[in-house]
Amino acid sequence: MEQFYLKNISKYHSLVDALDPCPKPRISKGMPGPNMVVSARIRPLSENERLPSATFPRSSQKNVVDVHDLCNHPRGAPILRSNDYQVDRLFHPKSTTEEIYEDLVADLVPFAWNGGIGTLFAYGQTGSGKTFTVNRLEELVADTLMNGNLEGEREIYMTIIDLAGNAAFDLLSDRKPISLLEDSLGITQMVGAVEHPVLDMEDMRALIERATSFRRTAPTLKNPASSRSHAICRIRIWNRADGSDGLLYLIDLAGSEGARDVAAHGADRMREARQINISLSVLKDCIRGKAEADTATSLKGEKLGQKLPHVPFRQSALTRVLKHVFDPAGARACRTVVIACVNPSLADVGPTKNTLRFAEMLRVPGPATNETSADRKSAIQWTNTQLREWIRANCGTPAILDSVVAPRESGAQLFNLSGAEIEYRCRKCPGVRLEQAKAFRSMLWQMYISS
Known part of the structure; x- marks a missing residue:
C-alpha cells in the first residue's frame, strides 16, 4: 500500500488542494x-x-479533525475518501x-x-x-x-x-x-x-x-x-x-x-x-x-x-x-x-x-444547549460563560477571579468539585483569605440549592 501512496503523491496533493477550505460544519x-x-x-x-500528512485540524471548527485517505479506484484514477x-x-x-x-x-x-x-x-x-x-x-x-x-x-x-x-x-x-x-x-x-x-x-x-x-x-x-x-x-x-x-x-x-x-x-x-x-x-x-x-x-x-x-x-x-x-x-x-x-x-x-x-x-456529552439563553432553570446547566458571569458579579473584595475558579468548567463540572477544591482555587487569587474563600463557596452552594 505504501508503494501506491508513493506513486500517487502528486495526485494526493492535488485532490487535497481542491477540497473546500470551509467544509460543512460538523454538528x-x-x-x-x-x-x-x-x-x-x-x-x-x-x-x-516519506509520505505527507493525512490528518488536518479544521481551522473553521474547533476540535474537529479531517482525515483524507487516497483509495485505488478499480475503474479509474485514485480518489480521495475523507472522514x-x-x-x-x-x-x-x-x-x-x-x-x-x-x-x-x-x-x-x-x-x-x-x-x-x-x-x-x-x-x-x-x-x-x-x-x-x-x-x-x-x-x-x-x-x-x-x-x-x-x-x-x-x-x-x-x-x-x-x-x-x-x-x-x-x-x-x-x-x-x-x-x-x-x-x-x-x-x-x-x-x-x-x-x-x-x-x-x-x-x-x-x-x-x-x-x-x-x-x-x-x-x-x-x-x-x-x-x-x-x-x-x-x-x-x-x-x-x-x-x-x-x-x-x-x-x-x-x-x-x-x-x-x-x-x-x-x-x-x-x-x-x-x-x-x-x-x-x-x-x-x-x-x-x-x-x-x-x-x-x-x-x-x-x-x-x-x-x-x-x-x-x-x-x-x-x-x-x-x-x-x-x-x-x-x-x-x-x-x-x-x-x-x-x-x-x-x-x-x-x-x-x-x-x-x-x-x-x-465521548458522552450532555444535551446540546442554547448558550445565548439566559433563562436557565438550574445553575447546574450553566455554560462556562454563564458561570463566569455569576462569579464576576459575586466575587467580593479582593476579587475572586473567574478565570482561576472556573477556567473551563461548566456548572455541572464545578458543582461536582469538592468544597476543599473550590476553596483552594479561590485562595489562588491574590489577597483572598480562607474566610472569604469559605464564604464564597457557601454562597455558591446556596445559589445552586435554591436554583
Missing part, C-alpha cells in the same frame, strides 16, 4: 461530560517519513506537552491533592507518541507536587506496575511479579508491589526513570521499541491531618496494533496483540459506562431506583486494578482525561482513523 453533540475530557494529539511528521472526527480538545503538531499539561492535567494534581481520584490515559497506535507524552507529563506532575505551591502538608507515595495480559510486574522492584487480588471489600489490591515514599523532585524523577528502564518493549513493524504492556503509575497523596488520601493515575497504554503490524512476527505476537486489543476494548466500555453515569447525575437525571449503567471492569486485569475509577456507585469524586495520540502520516491513515474513532466513542 456538535453537546458539551463534554462533567468528569471526562477526551482529547487528541497529532504528533509532527518525522524527518524519515471527520470531533473531540473535546485537539492539539496540533506544533502543540507542546507543556501546553497539554496546562490544559488537561494541571487541574488533576490539586484535585488529587484534595482527596479526589484523577486519571490520565494515553492511547494510540505504536509510534504515535504516547510514551513521549506521558514521560514528560510525569515530570511536570512531579514539579507541581514538589514545588511547594500546593496548600497543606501531604505525604506522597508512588507505585508503578506493568500489565502484560493478566500478568503484573512491579517496575520499581526490578520487574518482580505481583498478584492482583480482591480484598473483602471487593477492591483489587496489588499484592507484592512496593509503595515508595517520595521525598523530593529528584527522588520522584529517579523512580520514574527506573520504572521506564524495566518497561516491557518489543520490535514491531512500526517501532523498534514498542510498548507491549500497560504501564500504570499510581501516586497516592496522603493527608496525615485527617487520614484521607487522593490518587493520581498516569497510564501509558500498550500500543494498539493492526494485523498488518504484527503478522510478520508470528503467533506469539498475534496472541499478544489480541490480548492488548481486548483489554483496550474493555477499557473503552468502562470509561463510557462511567461517563454515562456521571452525565446522568450531573443533569439531575437520576431518579430513585434508576438503574446505573453496567461497567464490565472484571473483564480485564487493567480495569480490575482501576475499579474505583469506574464504579458508578463509588463515593469518591473522579475525573478522567484521555489523550488519543495520532500518527499523521498517510501510511498510517487506517490506524489513525481507528484511534480517533475510539476517542469519539468515549
